[in-house]
Amino acid sequence: MRLLKADTPGEASLTRKLSKDIPSYAILSHTWSTNEEDEVTLSDLKDKSGKSKRGYAKIEFCRKQAQKDGIQHFWVDTCCIDKKDAVELGEAIASMFRWYHDAEKCYVYLSDVSVAMGDPHHSTDATWLSDFRNSRWFTRGWTLQELLAPKSVDFFSREGTWLGDRRTLERLIHEATDIPITALRGFAVNNFSVPERMRWAAKRTTTKPEDKAYCLLGIFDVFMPLIYGEGEHALIRLQDEIDKRVGKQPVVSQLSDGEGTNSVWYVPFDRLSEFVGRIDEMERVKQRILDRTNQGVVSILGLGGVGKSRLAMELIRQVRSEHVQRSVFWIEATDQLTFERDMLGIGKRLRIPGIEADKADVKILVKQWLNVAQDGWFVVLDNADDEVLWGKGSDPADEKSTLVDYLPRSRHGSILVTTRSRRVASYLAGKEVVELPILLLDEARTMFTNALEEPEMAADENLTSALLERLTYLPLAIIQAASYINMTQEPVKTYLDLLDEREEEVVELLSEDFGDRSRYSNARNAVATTWLVSFNQIRKHHPFSAELLSSMVCLHEKNIPRSLLPVISSKKDAVEAFATLKGYSFVTRQAREKDEGIHEESYNMHRLVYLAARNWLRKEGTLHNWMKASLERVAELFPACDHEHRGIWTLYLPHAQRLCEDVEVVDLPERYKLLTKMGLCFVVDGKYDAAVKAHTAVLQWREKELGIPENQVLEACNNLGEALQWSGF
Structure with missing residues (x-):
């Protein structure tokens, strides 16, 4: 290891190569200039020509900061490695994680984050925070280990201003990288699964394709020789080295679970020790998937996050233990790319001839192979939520519109589908649908x-x-x-x-996202985000359902009357719109008899879906518009406070209250129209304090709002006076 030593002010000299007795040192993390000629190299330092280069500012920053921290030596990758020496470069890359880990301090220099005073583009905390989240540093392959390996990581703007450290900025770093906060707090990376660590690196880029693999050697604690020119084949070698060290976690493996069997196990997840319950559902699915009289497809249907994939994982392990000769293939059915990726993986494991040939139709080859295979097999089609891909194609001429035709069919095989969509569940499995309820x-x-x-x-x-x-x-x-x-x-x-x-x-x-070994590396693990894909699917393919959902989240989540929701002129469209929401388990129907024999359909929303959908609309900037539309509708429909309509306004009141309490509508005149009606009903109901509160808000608004007729102010005053009188004032 070669270090820089701060000598006289403004000067730094190179040490000899050190292999032992290495002094305390600071280390720099940064992104290289897009023009590498701007960076200071080892030869530049030796011939003292580096100071004229733009990159020297980073070296000078690191020197000054190290001296402030009482550290005499420091290391910068651009100039402390002789990159022309292949042996030295290989040793450096193999040692990089350890070098960052052993450093006293790691300084992250963010050249694209500024807090310059007087700069109109960087005048607020909000701006630099946004720049921080979007910094190029979080997108580069090498900086992953530079973030996680050191004991101490401090972040600086391009002016050298301290922004915070890995702990104080952990929330922002988590948002920018999706790396669990436990990892950011120094929890050793080898405590995280291989798929989880691969996920951290998935969207990061490197200048050279080989470096996509080489930058992860320290993350996985493996070593392999560098072969620049091999391209992304380096990733295959990396996976082989990982397999040797920790086992084949993220890829399929050829197992021999019993004597004389060479069945294939192609499953991406470990067994989950925390799987509990679901005994009845497990038995129902097992009976159906092993029943040779049905069509060989069974769907597990349920709300996102209810545990469909967990059940499928446990089920296939139980079934496999009883039928060791059968192969198991797990396919991520989220989209066409994941489907084709896993079909190719299956083809490779089965050694299907021609599977890797140019222009090979992988999907057809795997389907044909499984159709005629004499050995039994199970296929898990996981997350088949896209109704276009896994339903009846809307355009028969578009061969990419559906993937259903590529599913194998054989009396020797069975397919287990997990889906959030009732349409998909029924289309693929007919009546063989097992709905997964919430846990007991x-x-x-x-x-x-x-x-x-x-x-x-x-x-x-x-x-x-x-x-x-x-x-x-x-x-x-x-x-x-x-x-x-x-x-x-x-x-x-x-x-x-x-x-x-x-x-x-x-x-x-x-x-709050977290690592979950039962979910894909790119999955949304957090409750508030897991349904975003479903929301977007509904809006894209079921606009009437999206309207209903957007309106429902403006009201109270329980007993939502159909009459307060947007009117859908076509009865068929209305039936299908509500069926879609019920099919996703977002809402349940609750029939209710009103007074006077009036029948009113009401719906309940899942509490967490309700919060997630409101957050979805809020982030898209449409929540206010939906709140306004709902407020106008409820204010118009809310009836007079007479006995004849008591059943109606009793049903409407929780929703009216929910609307009026929301900050999104506090300045809208319809709010005070509705509050007036509510206040009168509260008096009839004997809820005098609530009536006083409602009429007070109306009076205060009408008194301060310009253009309100005097008779409306007097009306509000009279209503308040009556409420106060009833309340005993």
């Missing part, structure tokens, strides 16, 4: 306790039950809560209290 309380408690690092934290059954109820017994939410408690070491009561904070803060809590 005891199952949820066991799952939560098993997921905690310290199970005694769930010892208070009443407190734990209250938390699980708030989380609607949803497995994804339960695992997320346990992960948060493990990470923060806060008690269950703290997490429960956080769920009582403002809606935006609750959404932020439920957006």
Whole structure:
């Protein structure tokens, strides 16, 4: 290792190559200039020609900062490695993770983040925070280990201003990288699964294709010789080295689970120790998938995050233990690319002739092979949520519109589908659909306790039950809560209290991502984001359903009357719109008889879906418009406070209150029109304090608002006076 030593002010000299007795040193992390000629090289330092280059400013920054921290030596990759010496370069790359780990300080110099005073483009904290999240540094391959390996990481702007360290900026770094906060807090990277670590690097880029693999050697603690010119074949060699060291976690493996069998196991996840319950559903699916009299396809249907993939994983392991001669193939069916990727992987494992030939139709080859295979097989088609890909194609002429025709069919094989869409479930499996409900309380408690690092934290059954109820017994939410408690070491009561904070803060809590070995590396692991794909699918393919969903989240989530929702002129369109929302398990129907024999259909929304959908609209900037439209509709439909309409306004009141309490509508005149009607009803209902509060808000608004007729101000004053009189004032 060669270091720079700060000698006299403004000067630094190179040490000899050191292999032992290495002094304390600081280390620089940065992004190289797009023009590498701007960077200072080893030869530039030796012939003292480097000071004229733009990159010298980074070296000078590192020297000054190290001296401030009382560190005499420092290391900068551009000039401390002789890149013309292949042996030295190879040794440096193999040692890089350790060098960053052993440094006293790591300084991250962000050339694209500025906090310059007087610069109109960088005058606020919000601006540099946005620039920080979007910094090029977070997109480069080599900087991954430079973020995670060191004991101490400090971030600086291009002016050399300290922005914070890895701990104080962990939330922003997590948002920019999707790396779990536990990893950012120094939890050793080898404690995370191989797929999880691969996910961290998936979207990062390198100048040379080989470096996509070489920059991960330290992350996986493996070594392999560098062969520049091999291109992305380096990734294959990297995977081989990882397999040798930690086992074949992220790829398929050829297993021999029993004597005389060479069946293939192509599954990306480890077995989950925290799988609990689902005994009845497991048995129903198992019976159907092993029943040779049906068509060989069974669908598991359920809300996103309810545990469909977990059930499928446990099921195939149980079935495989009883039928060791059968191969198991797991296909991620999220989109066409993931489907084709896994079909190619299956083809390779089966050694299908021609599978890697140019212009080979991989999907057809795998389908044909499985159709005639005499050995039994199971295929799991996971996350088949896209109704265009896995439903009846809307355009028969478009061969890419559906992938259903590429699924194998054989009396020797069975297909297990997991999906959020009832349309897909029924289209692929007919009547062989098993719907997965929420967990029972005891199952949820066991799952939560098993997921905690310290199970005694769930010892208070009443407190734990209250938390699980708030989380609607949803497995994804339960695992997320346990992960948060493990990470923060806060008690269950703290997490429960956080769920009582403002809606935006609750959404932020439920957006806390975490590593989940049962989910794909690019999956949205957080409760608040897991349904975004479904929301967007609904808006794209079911616009009427999207309108209903957007309106529902403006009201109270329980007992939403159909009459308060947008009118859909076609009865067929209306039936299908509601069926879509029910099919995704976002809403459930609750029939209710009103007074006077009036029948009104009402719907309940899943509590967490309700919050997630509001967050979806808020982020897209459309929540205010939907709130305004809903407010106008409710204000217009809200009836007079007479006995004849009591059943109606009793049903409407929770939704009117929810609307009027929202900050999105506080300045809209319709709010005060609705509050007036509500106040009169509160008096009839004997809720005098609520009536006083409503009429006070109306009077205050009408008095300060310009252009309000005097008679309306007097009306508000009279209404308030009557409410006060009834309340005893």
